[in-house]
Amino acid sequence: MTALLAPSEGRSVAADLVADQVTLTVIDNYLATTCREMGIAMMRTAYSPMFNESLDFSCVLFDAKGRLSAQAEFCPSQIGTIKFTVEWMIDELGTDVYRPGDVIIMNDPYRGSGHIPEHTLLKAVFCGDEIVGFVANCAHLAEPGAKAPGGLAGDATDIFQEGLRIPPLWLQREGVQQEDVWKIIFANHRTPKVTYGDLMAMVGSLNVAERRLNSLIDTYGYDTVTTATEDLIGIAERRMSEEIRRIPDGEYRFSDIIEDDGVAEGSYVIDCTVVVDGGNVACDFTGSDGEAAGPMNATYAVTASAVYNAFMHITDPTIPRNEGCYRPINIIAPPGTIVNCEFPAPLVGGNTEVSPRITDIIFGALADPLPERIPASLGGTSCCFLFGGQHPDTGDLYSHFHFEGIGWGGRPAADGNSQIIVINGNCRNTPVEVFESRYPLRVDSYRLLEDSGGPGLNRGGLGIERILTMTAEEVTVSAIFNRMLVDPFGIHGGKPGANSGIYVRLAGEDSWSTFSDKFGTMSPSKFSNIRLRRGDQVKIVAPGGGGWGDPLDRSADRVVADVAEGLVTAEAARRDYGLVVERRNGAWDATPTADRAGAS
Amino acid sequence: MTGRWIEREPMYLSFDVYNCAYCGKNVPRHVWLEDIDGDDVPFCAPAVADIHLRTRLRDDPMTRRPDADLGITEQLRLVRENCKALRRD
Numbered sequence: 001m002t003a004l005l006a007p008s009e010g011r012s013v014a015a016d017l018v019a020d021q022v023t024l025t026v027i028d029n030y031l032a033t034t035c036r037e038m039g040i041a042m043m044r045t046a047y048s049p050m051f052n053e054s055l056d057f058s059c060v061l062f063d064a065k066g067r068l069s070a071q072a073e074f075c076p077s078q079i080g081t082i083k084f085t086v087e088w089m090i091d092e093l094g095t096d097v098y099r100p101g102d103v104i105i106m107n108d109p110y111r112g113s114g115h116i117p118e119h120t121l122l123k124a125v126f127c128g129d130e131i132v133g134f135v136a137n138c139a140h141l142a143e144p145g146a147k148a149p150g151g152l153a154g155d156a157t158d159i160f161q162e163g164l165r166i167p168p169l170w171l172q173r174e175g176v177q178q179e180d181v182w183k184i185i186f187a188n189h190r191t192p193k194v195t196y197g198d199l200m201a202m203v204g205s206l207n208v209a210e211r212r213l214n215s216l217i218d219t220y221g222y223d224t225v226t227t228a229t230e231d232l233i234g235i236a237e238r239r240m241s242e243e244i245r246r247i248p249d250g251e252y253r254f255s256d257i258i259e260d261d262g263v264a265e266g267s268y269v270i271d272c273t274v275v276v277d278g279g280n281v282a283c284d285f286t287g288s289d290g291e292a293a294g295p296m297n298a299t300y301a302v303t304a305s306a307v308y309n310a311f312m313h314i315t316d317p318t319i320p321r322n323e324g325c326y327r328p329i330n331i332i333a334p335p336g337t338i339v340n341c342e343f344p345a346p347l348v349g350g351n352t353e354v355s356p357r358i359t360d361i362i363f364g365a366l367a368d369p370l371p372e373r374i375p376a377s378l379g380g381t382s383c384c385f386l387f388g389g390q391h392p393d394t395g396d397l398y399s400h401f402h403f404e405g406i407g408w409g410g411r412p413a414a415d416g417n418s419q420i421i422v423i424n425g426n427c428r429n430t431p432v433e434v435f436e437s438r439y440p441l442r443v444d445s446y447r448l449l450e451d452s453g454g455p456g457l458n459r460g461g462l463g464i465e466r467i468l469t470m471t472a473e474e475v476t477v478s479a480i481f482n483r484m485l486v487d488p489f490g491i492h493g494g495k496p497g498a499n500s501g502i503y504v505r506l507a508g509e510d511s512w513s514t515f516s517d518k519f520g521t522m523s524p525s526k527f528s529n530i531r532l533r534r535g536d537q538v539k540i541v542a543p544g545g546g547g548w549g550d551p552l553d554r555s556a557d558r559v560v561a562d563v564a565e566g567l568v569t570a571e572a573a574r575r576d577y578g579l580v581v582e583r584r585n586g587a588w589d590a591t592p593t594a595d596r597a598g599a600s
Numbered sequence: 601m602t603g604r605w606i607e608r609e610p611m612y613l614s615f616d617v618y619n620c621a622y623c624g625k626n627v628p629r630h631v632w633l634e635d636i637d638g639d640d641v642p643f644c645a646p647a648v649a650d651i652h653l654r655t656r657l658r659d660d661p662m663t664r665r666p667d668a669d670l671g672i673t674e675q676l677r678l679v680r681e682n683c684k685a686l687r688r689d
Contacts, residue, residue: 140642300625301626332624340624341618342617342619
């Protein structure tokens with residue numbers, strides 16, 4: 001159980017509370033645990049690997065006023081956007097339209113959702129005739145009915161190519177499924193059975209939360225739960241403000257690039273000024289480039305979510321995750337820009353690529369004022385690889401969204417982690433067994449990529465290389481990658497991490513090509529609906545993280561250990577760390593080069 | 601202030617998407633339309649439109665206001681205190 005109040009502020013905060021601290025802590029943990037249990041219910045009952053392997057979902061509770069009261073630690077990009085999604089749903093529908101047993105569905109990015117594949121389900125919880133709260137979850141369906149199987153078309157030119165857009169609709173009324181709505185969804189998804197299983201898993205997850213919330217109210221009474229929720233929101237706001245107050249006041253600016261949009265030539269600058277003023281922070285994206293022609297746009301909710309994500313990473317993780325912890329964090333994202341695109345701009349890559357870039361930009365801006373907390377850039381792409389077709393064994397259509405782990409940035413006190421899903425994901429990638437048992441793809445190799453971590457006092461984490469072979473007559477593939485041209489940056493003298501890549505080798509060929517070279521796609525990293533044949537191979541290269549601090553300051557022992565483990569080659573040890581590392585008579589030996597000797 | 605509230609009702613016949621011209625947030629249902637140079641510009645609330653006029657448009661002599669030098673966090677504090685869409689309690 002986590003203590004709610006930080007020791008230094010315990011007395012002053014506690015003095016303002018209505019409920020006692022023990023009750024508050026019990027209720028806070030109960031609410032968060034309920035959200036975790038919602039996720040476990042989905043993981044165990046859903047049909048698709050997106051749910052039961054990748055955990056690409058989030059679960060939240062809202063109070064009767066529509067304020068976020070608790071959430072679990074699932075997918076950060078959804079954790080932030082779902083606040084806006086649910087607020088929109090309640091605003092659009094009103095609070096007086098729900099009946100017990102109703103379930104509302106929505107996935108419209110222009111109503112606060114992250115992107116079309118992410119569907120949100122909402123249910124009002126009743127105590128007698130009165131609404132006592134809302135429960136909601138958001139999950140990424142592997143098939144949203146877009147132009148490309150899997151939904152992430154790297155060359156989409158408007159929102160209509162990205163899937164079936166669902167405004168807030170009743171999926172279930174008073175416990176009865178609304179067949180008309182289900183029929184429309186099934187008619188537009190390539191894999192309706194999987195969609196049915198996944199959406200029903202989400203409904204089941206809401207039922208779990210409804211029971212838990214009612215049980216909590218039965219135990220403590222509605223007034224106590226309401227009062228405790230008010231207190232918890234207040235505590236979270238004050239504690240987050242205290243955390244922000246520890247950042248020196250000032251204006252900090254940083255920018256980075258989305259290298260292309262899959263449709264038109266040219267890159268896009270995202271520019272942010274972070275203004276810290278006492279216990280509040282404002283992140284102003286004025287000056288960022290206009291919206292992209294292709295799907296590399298973020299909605300306001302995605303941008304806000306990415307900013308929240310950055311601050312969640314650098315502040316006290318024990319702060320209750322509710323409405324209050326977001327209040328001191330403010331966002332200005334001018335409409336019509338890459339960080340707040342306007343209807344009907346395509347945007348499916350915003351949630352996978354722009355989101356981590358924004359989080360890195362916030363880190364970059366705060367690198368100097370917070371040197372003890374800020375890491376270097378992570379690989380910064382979800383390495384989205386989509387595929388679909390007709391399964392040769394079953395005849396059924398299949399569709400899947402695979403994302404790859406990347407290297408994370410070197411940290412002030414440690415190396416970056418290797419092969420971890422991007423910072424806005426917190427998900428898991430597709431296991432080898434799932435590739436080979438559910439889909440007609442074989443994993444021929446899957447390994448950490450040596451020298452991909454940016455050199456530094458604390459090295460960036462390593463990316464990976466994976467080679468897949470198509471085992472069906474035809475497999476349709478799509479991709480959205482970034483960091484293929486622009487390096488993941490290092491900080492405080494650290495060097496960049498290695499770039500990403502996605503390559504193809506047709507059956508019988510010896511060498512790898514980019515998809516642009518082989519199929520004429522505008523972008524080598526963003527494309528859709530390329531038809532591969534049996535025996536064709538795809539190579540995914542996930543980027544490494546940037547380095548933190550001067551690599552010449554890294555101890556010889558750590559460099560030797562990296563070489564011994566195959567994470568860094570002897571050549572890179574000499575070039576980047578100034579050490580000649582050799583194995584002599586069964587023992588490793590390191591001799592400084594002139595560069596290193598001169599630097600010390 | 602020369603503007604008016606509109607309510608998007610019924611929602612299924614409301615095809616426009618409104619972003620607050622100041623902060624950029626999507627505005628779901630109740631939209632404040634401020635008349636700026638003859639155009640209806642959407643905002644979360646009248647107070648937010650006022651802040652926009654006093655700050656973002658401070659270089660425009662037609663709309664310049666005396667307190668154009670409000671700091672950004674002060675602007676946002678005013679927005680939060682006045683904007684129903686951003687604060688629910």
